[in-house]
Amino acid sequence: MHKERRFRNNMRLFNQEQISQIKREKQSWIEQCLKDRGLMEEGGERTYSGIPLKLIYCPDDIEDLDYIKDLGFSGSPPFTRGIYPNMYRGRAFTIRQLAGFGTPEDCNQRLKYLMSRGATGLNIVLDMPTIRGYDSDSPQAEGNVGQCGVALDSVDDLHSLFRDIPLDRISVSLVTHLPSVTLILLSMFMVMAQERGIPFEKLSGTTQNDFIMETAVGSAPEILPPDDSFRMQCDVIEYVTQILPRWNPISFNGYNLREAGTDAVTEVGVAICNAIETAQEIIRRGREVDSFIQRFSFFWDLHNDFFEEIAKCRASRRVWYKVVSNRLKARSLRSHLMRFHVQTSGITLPSIEPLNNIARAAIQGLAAVLGGAQSLHIDSYDEAYSAPTEKAALISLRTQQILQVEAGVTKVVDPLGGSYLVEYLTDQMEKKISEFIDKIEAMGGIIKIVENGWLHQHIAEFSYRQQKDIEEGKLKIVGVNYLQGEDRGIPSEIFQYPETEKRQAEKLRRLRRERNSVLWRRAMEEVRKACKRSSNLMPSIIEAVKARATLGELHSVFKESFGLWSFPLS
């Protein structure tokens, strides 16, 4: 429990007299020293999300900043400076590199390789059929099985993927994208753990489970309706927070939205809007806010604009603190912590002169550390060509370790706290994010703007303008549209996916032949019935998974029961 410090003196950093003197001195500096006085006007340069920038920031730019109210200390409200008192001195950010390709047996080898080189968390990326709920032997899956991610069809595949990996000691992120797929894959994960004898309270990790991934960020031939997808998202959270105490059932995903085409404000604003409505729905189902909201987690994309991205991380914690406190009325201090994973920006890594991407990703990764991220994935230089080779994946892993132990950036909490620029930007980002949240709510809320296609249009419009800026050279990309070299620098080694389709199809044939068809049919029927009721879907899916129902079989039940929705974009 914490108390609002309501009755106290204003804690501005500078008194009025000091500010006046600084303003006078600044004016005379401008007149005496600055040849081009136009440089002091705002807006010659802007941040990526359009905040106008001055030449230099001084105390008078943050004269209203109230230290205790706006910054405080790490681990204290409003958590601008970080969510834990000791931050990385207590525990370094988790090194959580994505991995996923081929069969689960193939992918298991890459996971072990990353762990042997010091990865401290796992992060599983899935192939498109798995992401969209198709079995590897379905006609739609042709050509995509084991490409860009690992193929997972049944609980047996989860056994293979995590064979010999101590799941009671290492946390696992399953990048499940859709709530419908999360229901199934998380059930498989739980059944696998149960069959291995690992108690549920020892399992720690995250599922993505974001309905915006199902309905706006990614497109597909068959899409479930937004309100049903939202219900499933809430079903996962409602169920899992009672059974897996260390699991994050949702990762509100700003990342992919940003990659699809938005700025930092929309990225955070949409994710927080989704989080608010999700919390309200689960409260409506009869749960106390403090009983589940501590398991919410967020996922940010750290892009090129170094200081704005750091400000985004700091501002988003402050916005979330205020939302949880003022609107959701949580009582426990822990409920106010915005925990987030960061992935560096894939979209900023061009195919031309790809080795330069090592530098880009390192700078973005540094911003994540200065922004106080809980876990990090650094993209690999060759991702515009294929999945990363082992060599490229190792460089990403090593970049994280260099940030942790060589660069000296983890020794002090929030090292940029107090920077005139960073505090100014943090304040601006907070304002813009809050305004964006108000705007979405005025339009009817997050489900509404997905249903009516507003969000899709917003993304399309941004991407169109951005592409024009690139074409016109307004947005400079070194080696691509600025200072081009002779050689495109195509990497000598490009990752080749192992053949997967046949091997997965063979396993599926065997599974369907060997499972108890009576139990399977009965369990499938229960899932069908549960879809018609408004009660939680997860218990029936867990039972079906135990009876060796496959991902595609279960997902087909959803498609039949809820119908399909057409993507509002042409």
Added chain:
Amino acid sequence: MVSQRPIKVLLAKLGLDIHWKGIVTLSRLLRDAGMEVIYLGNQFPDEIAAAAAQETPDVVGLSTLSGNHLTLGPKVVEKLREWGMEDIVVIMGGVIPPNDIAELKRRGIAEVFGPDTPVQEIIDFIRSQITDIKREGKIDE
């Protein structure tokens, strides 16, 4: 003089690939360049050929970033041939390893555009493939 109709382009997201930003942006930029563009969303080769039969485009553009290019790309070409539409120019774009480009071209894909391709390059290529005669000729059909 036969009046010229605009170049007609049919664009599709190939199969299960989820990354729609590039192709939707391209569709707007091709429209800006005066072309008539129909975006089909996610489609499989059979549906793409069926849509082409109905729309009779000059160009079919396929976008994929998730590894199904070698399997499904040439299949679209085959289906178009089966339907007697071998004159349609099929182009592809997305994340496609350079080693696969020769194979795609051998199997009937006219050109492959990787990430970072300036859109003007795509526009120029389409215009170079669709001659005035072809466009006038089509109107007479």
